[in-house]
Amino acid sequence: MNQNVAPKLLAAQDWKAVGIGSKHESATLHVLGQATYTDDIPELHGTLHAALGLSSKAHARITAMDLAPVLAASGVVAVYTASDITGTNDCGPIIHDDPILSTGEVLYVGQPIFIVVADSHDNARRAARLARIDYEELPAIFTPQQAKAAQQYVLPPMQLQRGDFKAAFDSAPNVVRGQLFVGGQEQFYLEGQIAYATPKEDQAMLVQCSTQHPSEMQHVVAHALGIHAHKVQVECRRMGGGFGGKESQSALWAASAAIAASRLRRPVKLRADRDDDMLVTGKRHCFYYEYEVGFDAEGRILAARVDMTLRAGFSADLSGPVATRAVCHFDNAYYLSDVDIRAACGKTNTQSNTAFRGFGGPQGAIAIEYVIDEIARQLGRDALDIRRLNFYGKTERNVTPYGQEIVDNVIDALTAELEQSSEYRARRSAIEAYNRTSPVLKKGLALTPLKFGIAFNVTHLNQAGALVHVYVDGSVLVNHGGTEMGQGINTKVMQVVAHELGLDLEHVRITATDTSKVANTSATAASTGADLNGKAAQDAARQIRERLTAFAIKLYGDEDGLPVQFFDNAVLVNGHRLAFAELVQKAYLARVQLWSDGFYATPGLHWDAKTMSGHPFSYYAYGAAVSEVVVDTLTGEWKLLRADALYDAGNSLNPAIDKGQVEGAFIQGMGWLTTEQLWWNAAGKLMTHAPSTYKIPGISDCPQDFRVELFQNRNVEDSIHRSKAVGEPPLLLPFSVFFAIRDAISSVGGHRVQPPLNAPATSEEILRAISAVQMAA
Template sequence: MQNTQHRTVGQSLFHESAHLHVTGRATYTDDIPERQGTLHAAMGLSAKAHAKIKSMDLSAVKAAPGVIAVITLDDVPGDKYLGPFLHDEPVFADGETLYVGQPMFAVAATSHDLARRAAKLAKVEYEDLPAILTAQQGAEEKAYVLPPVHIARGDVEAKLASAPHRHDGDFYVGGQEQFYLEGQIAYALPGEDMDMHVYCSTQHPSEMQFMVAHALGQPVHGIKVECRRMGGGFGGKETQSWYFATVAAILARRTGKPVKLRADRDDDMMITGKRHDFRALFDVGYNDDGRILGVKFQYQLRCGFSADLSGPVGDRQIFHSDNAYYLDTFDILSIRAKTNTQSNTAFRGFGGPQGIIAIEYVIDDIARKLGKDPLEVRKANFYGKTERNVTPYQMTVEDNVIHELVGQLEESSEYQKRRAEIDAFNATSPVLKKGLSLVPVKFGISFTATQFNQAGALLHIYTDGSVLINHGGTEMGQGLNTKVAQVVAEELGVDFNRVRVSATDTSKVPNTSATAASTGTDLNGKAAQDAAVKIKTVLAEFAATKYGCAADEVKFRDNHVVCGDKASVPFDEFVRVAYTGRVPLWSSGFYRTPKIHYDFATLTGRPFFYFVYGAACSEVIVDTLTGENRITRSDILYDAGSSINPAIDIGQIEGGFIQGAGWLTTEELWWNKDGKLMTHAPSTYKIPAVSDCPPVLNVKLFENSNAEESIYRSKALGEPPLPLGMAVFLAIRDAIASLGEGRVAPPLNAPATAESILNTIEIVQAEARAKQLEKVTV
């Protein structure tokens, strides 16, 4: 819902850096003018998934043209093992390699090209060790990066045994490369007295600050990390920027020169982790209406060689295993399998999409088994308003609008009419088959680790009336800085163009949380608002004394400070007067999310401040002879609360939806039998292109206001749109199911590539023939 009672908040203002983006003048880390003497770094990577390093001859590397320094693990002056939670990742390989692509050493040379060429000259002798490459293998061998997590309610075995209908199954959902347009990069500048200034493309400057300090073995106050903007992050720059920040800093300390480490795209993809792929096993019991009576899930997540963020990602998958549905009796086991592959990490949705697709797959299965429309089964399982409204983790759903939202989308997308038209089309089209799916999403907003739900800001007003705000969030194209500037402008009653947001800087706002979990605007917007309110309070008291009115009569609006009927002074003029009166024109702000708590021992509590709701209806057409498919139309209705900036919000919804569709249709990660990632470049890994977008894409914001006191009653936009892309995957499944008259549940794994679709078509056609033969025989 659009705010209409405010001057800047609720308006579709342009992205604050849009003019820089389109003219190519936006400064990213690689665009910062290089200091004289800057060196360039590259890393030497492992060629083995799991092997003992028998010898590593770097003499040719050191002797290569332009090389100034070469470092290995022995040259790390501080902590040699790092990690966001567990310090279980060596800066460089420690006697053995743990995945293909693991950094083994780093080179600093006089140019980027010379550094990369030199890194290829290492001579390494390996002794192969047993490698675990899949989540299933890790689960079978009980190789875990973290202990399994189990959550249950009720006697699930009894419910399954007594259910009128029951079936089990399993499916696989692949991972996803973040594929940010700007790759991983850090630029480290050594200063006086052991200071280190690191420009880094990262979603978490404070964590990079601490990582660098640990690696250098010095206090945090000597490290400054700065990020003006990123060319995309999607979770891939939440923790795993540390490889690049620390190596650049170590080389800068070693050489005394500025060092830039810009990873080549192939190296970037080989080194860094992706969205966790997983295998799900399920057993579900349900009644004639399709209502779930009991369900068991076992999730096997491929975590990679270290813990990274696999613990909270796995937890978030559990938290979203209900999606929009009430699960009365359930048993969920999450296995965090250790594998000799990249250490998987955050990706937009952070485990939530993995949980949502699991229950959606099961719901879709139930509908096929019963011969019902999947939307009918979804509605039968929705959370209630006053009953059937407690989540598996014992949080009561208090803001449920899924019934109204889905009802509106069903009507506006003409779902029932198109359902009938598609059935008629499929009945007369032997090769081309259409599919339709309407999928709801309920997504919890907050970091599940309660302590991260806090933010700070620093606000300055200058004597010309211009305003500078610094906050702990990072801008990666999502419009965070634009929204924060809107909030500050609204609070101070000034034009949007008077407010500027400066680069994220650990020396200004300390101990910040990552810009992740869809909390960027919620946290930093509130912190900036707090800073503005503090300044307004002091200025209002000064104005009341100066102009002879009550403090509560002082209003900041339309670029003026209005003191009841006593005075109306232009904002810039008033600020100058306040300065001469020695009134402080700066303030810090702070915010912590209320109400939330979570007990990791009992797996219960209120991990989320509120829920975002949305739904997508997608139609596809599939060529059953080639597996080729197209999205022909998608309709989306999204609950953004009272939107701060509808234009930016709709853009985020569109992008998230397409990214989610890409995850489940084209973006295939493939490792060979030796554990080498073979899809490590744009030539072998296909993200959605413009041609993959549906020709008809209708996106609307649901009329609603956040029930909780969020920033101007808005709701988050970062992650929840992505799982809406499941409507495309399930529409493809619907099209394939038509080959079995809709009564066969296609065993379609994700991503639904042309090959996967053709394999599934063969299985469905064979099952349909068997059923037909059975009827004839009877």
């Protein structure tokens, strides 16, 4: 073996493309304004624009409808109703109860009734408002409490039981009981819903849309047009945000554009105005809870019952899986021996709520955190001590209520690290001293943990495919079934492929997600995007590397006994170092296959929906956060002074992207729990349907002192490079903000009264809770 190879061996051992903070693959394009979103695609000659005609009633029968004024409006080409749909008039993802266009009965304010197509976006929108529609109004239900009272559900209620709750509760020396309401949340992506449909030859259809689930859009469009799936191609290069609302609900927009394009044989674009988008589409489910929990003198939970009612909206959509995940996350980081966990999807005459970052997990977990907060206050203890007392154990007290054994528990060590790094105990003492001398401004502090299961809770969705092409110049093109919504999945998949082939990222490129390239894909959701698609792309790249390895050995032999190594854009084989591109060129001439498909299915998953038991998650992600707030008790205004977050990303594929995801999730979750209030008027119309009436966090709401770190860990499961998901779990971290606000309010009554604080904790809600504490104290 040549002596000059030794330094290269060291380089090969040290070289890597994963685990480093590579910039987002589209970062430069984003900054320069050159990244192409659906609305940026150059419009073909003859492109028309569509808008939807919407219901003005929450629940009514349409008794008469005159669309002549719409058709006569400036620039209008056509108007279509449900009778013009040649295929199936449905876009429900699971249960077929969600019509594309109303068939005579409207079920919420904003439900689409007709499609108007015109020569411009503005003309279509103006014309849609000219319809003359007569209604016979019917009784309507708007809140989950009303749905519960009327026993109106979109699906049968579900229940998970373990042990004997009644016996354990009856014998418990201490109890807490109460109700809680946690509101929903608007998706509010930068890019709203949009689809651009282009007819192709032989009745085929190309749909370019902003969607997290191209394969489902393919199915819905094919069914709506009455054609086979192979005639529908759906493409999505990137989204300007997609937190779940583009998983199933992009179907309405894709189908409507395709229906119009098919009828007219011309390209049709349907871009939702922000007001229409917010009025029509689903949000995070709001939850109403009734709970009762028994505990011992130390604060250990002995029995817990919770009854959760979701505001599902008018149709099922994904409410069933959302409720299931809420049930499976009620435990959060705590062992609960005897439980009775119930969830029901209340049918209301409002938008059909849908997936939203966390998918019911945050709504399930916040209930037990609220309970623990109350236990601590009742016992006069620090809530952190009660949390730690109830944590899952390493080898005992480590089985969830649904029967999955926890084998990767790091919550105690992670919490201890954060407690120390955040100076929690010293700050707690300092805040107590501050509050004693500050009659108006009150500070609060809270540390909350998280445990979040990773996998789709429908087992068959945990699969992915990918294609990897190596060209003769050594460059690589990758396509996979995941969708890029700003979260960095493409960057991570590029890193995985680059690492497998020993290349830098400049040699690897990702193309748009396309149903004609990778078929039958799952949604990019459930925090599984990088896990599934990274593994699939790794599988494809590995096959190519193995072919090149066999070819290199054939050329140069393997007398040195060392494996063929791919690193730093080169290949080392039997003492010979040659450029990757050189080996590829030689392999091409020798007719070696230089492309491959890859596939991955997460092993070991199973779930019995009837018994609500099984092994639904591949692994758990953990984290914790400490938040310190100050509240003005005269106005209800508050400020987040400092936030410390520690998150378990396993062996992070890209620490820079993962930290960004934690920061973004924290602020988004803080908005959900504090400022983002959805409000419907007495007629059932959503009044918070624009940036002027709906308050998402701004830069001024971010803490000046914001400390985010990744916990040093390694996934015990064989995930992609032993990393962990980072999409949804960090959204639970800002629970600490909500409970810090509650802690500050509690100080008004000397921590002797339970503040009745609901979410979002707006200034008005904070004042209401302060008033209740003052009266009770």
